[in-house]
Amino acid sequence: MLVKEELNRYNRQMILPELGPAGQEKLKAAKILLIGAGGLGCPVLQYLAAAGVGTIGIVDDDVVELSNLHRQILYNHTDIGQPKVKMAAAKLQLLNPHVSFSAYHERFRADNAINICQDYDLVIDCSDNFTTRYLVNDTCVALGKTLIFGSILQFEGQVAVFNHQGSANYRDLYPAPPTENINCVEGGVIGILPGIIGLYMANEALKLITGIGEPLSGKLMTVNALNNTVMVFKIAAKKTAETAKPAPAKTDKAVQEIDSTTLDRWLETHADEVFLIDVREDYEHEENNIGGINLPLYGLTASLTAIPKHKKVVCYCQTGQRSKMAVQVLAGLYEGEVYSLKNGMA
Structure with missing residues (x-):
C-alpha cells in the first residue's frame, strides 16, 4: 500500500494512464537484483530507486577507484577505496528512503549464484566480463528468471531481455566467449555511454515489472553514440525443450x-x-x-x-x-x- 508521501513522490509517473496507481504498487512490490555497481549499474540503480522499486539487491566485490568517476557518477572522490555496494546503498537510501537495499560485497560466483538470485523477481546484468555474464545467464535459465543484459565498449552499447517467457538467452546469441576479450580497461569507453545504455536497461525493467509496452524480449538493441545509429536485431531461441525450473532451496553448504x-x-x-x-x-x-x-x-x-x-x-x-x-x-x-x-x- 502506498503511503501519502509516496503518492506525492511518484505523482508524475502515476498520472500516466499506462502506469497508474496499480503500476506503482507493482513497482513497490518488486524485487530486482543488479550484478555490478559500476558504469552500467550506477544509472540503473539511480533510476530504479527513484522510480520506487521496493527491494533492490546489489552484487559487487569492487571498490571505488579514481578512474571510475568519469562514468560512475553515483560516486565521488571521497568514496575512493570504499566498497561500491556500501556507497551505492547509502546514497540511494538518501535518494529514496522507501526502498529497501541489500548489499552483497562479494564476487558473483557459481557457489553463491543461486542463493543470491532465487528470491528476486528480475535480474539485471551490469557486469563487465564474460565469465560473469555467462554465469548470470546460466543461473537465470536454471531458476527461470528473466534477465536484462547490457554491455558497453568505446562508443557502442547493447541491451537485450533474455529468458523471458521462453525467449532466447545469452548463449543463444553468444554460444561461447570470444577468443579475445577487450573490455573498457583496454578499449576505453566514453563516459556518457553507460548512462545511455543504463537508462535503456532501467526502462526495460520498469516495463517488465508493470507489464506495459513492448520489452526487448528476443531482441538485441545496439546504440552507437558516435554516429547516433540505433539498430534492433531479432534473436532466435536455439533450445527446443522447455527449461525446467528447479525447486528453490536455500543452502549455505559449500559446494563439494x-x-x-x-x-x-x-x-x-x-x-x-x-x-x-x-x-x-x-x-x-x-x-x-x-x-x-x-x-x-x-x-x-x-x-x-x-x-x-x-x-x-x-x-x-x-x-x-x-x-x-x-x-x-x-x-x-x-x-x-x-x-x-x-x-x-x-
Missing part, C-alpha cells in the same frame, strides 16, 4: 569439489560407484568430453530419474563454473553425494 587426480583414482578403483554428468550443452559434449552422460544444466531438474541413487555423482563442465551450479541445484533434490570437478575439463 574434487580435483582431476581424485576423480581418476575413484574411476580406477571404484568406477562402478561413480556417476559422471557433463552439464554442458549437447554440442559441447559431442565435441569433447571425459565420459559419463550429458545432462545440460538448463534441464537438469527434469532429468533426475536418469541419475542413479546411492552413487557418487560428479558433475563437470569446461571450467568448473556450471558444474558448481549443478551441484547447488541438485543439493536439495538428490539424496546421494554430489561433487563438482574443480576447474573443469580445462
Whole structure:
C-alpha cells in the first residue's frame, strides 16, 4: 500500500494512464537484483530507486577507484577505496528512503549464484566480463528468471531481455566467449555511454515489472553514440525443450569439489560407484568430453530419474563454473553425494 508521501513522490509517473496507481504498487512490490555497481549499474540503480522499486539487491566485490568517476557518477572522490555496494546503498537510501537495499560485497560466483538470485523477481546484468555474464545467464535459465543484459565498449552499447517467457538467452546469441576479450580497461569507453545504455536497461525493467509496452524480449538493441545509429536485431531461441525450473532451496553448504587426480583414482578403483554428468550443452559434449552422460544444466531438474541413487555423482563442465551450479541445484533434490570437478575439463 502506498503511503501519502509516496503518492506525492511518484505523482508524475502515476498520472500516466499506462502506469497508474496499480503500476506503482507493482513497482513497490518488486524485487530486482543488479550484478555490478559500476558504469552500467550506477544509472540503473539511480533510476530504479527513484522510480520506487521496493527491494533492490546489489552484487559487487569492487571498490571505488579514481578512474571510475568519469562514468560512475553515483560516486565521488571521497568514496575512493570504499566498497561500491556500501556507497551505492547509502546514497540511494538518501535518494529514496522507501526502498529497501541489500548489499552483497562479494564476487558473483557459481557457489553463491543461486542463493543470491532465487528470491528476486528480475535480474539485471551490469557486469563487465564474460565469465560473469555467462554465469548470470546460466543461473537465470536454471531458476527461470528473466534477465536484462547490457554491455558497453568505446562508443557502442547493447541491451537485450533474455529468458523471458521462453525467449532466447545469452548463449543463444553468444554460444561461447570470444577468443579475445577487450573490455573498457583496454578499449576505453566514453563516459556518457553507460548512462545511455543504463537508462535503456532501467526502462526495460520498469516495463517488465508493470507489464506495459513492448520489452526487448528476443531482441538485441545496439546504440552507437558516435554516429547516433540505433539498430534492433531479432534473436532466435536455439533450445527446443522447455527449461525446467528447479525447486528453490536455500543452502549455505559449500559446494563439494574434487580435483582431476581424485576423480581418476575413484574411476580406477571404484568406477562402478561413480556417476559422471557433463552439464554442458549437447554440442559441447559431442565435441569433447571425459565420459559419463550429458545432462545440460538448463534441464537438469527434469532429468533426475536418469541419475542413479546411492552413487557418487560428479558433475563437470569446461571450467568448473556450471558444474558448481549443478551441484547447488541438485543439493536439495538428490539424496546421494554430489561433487563438482574443480576447474573443469580445462
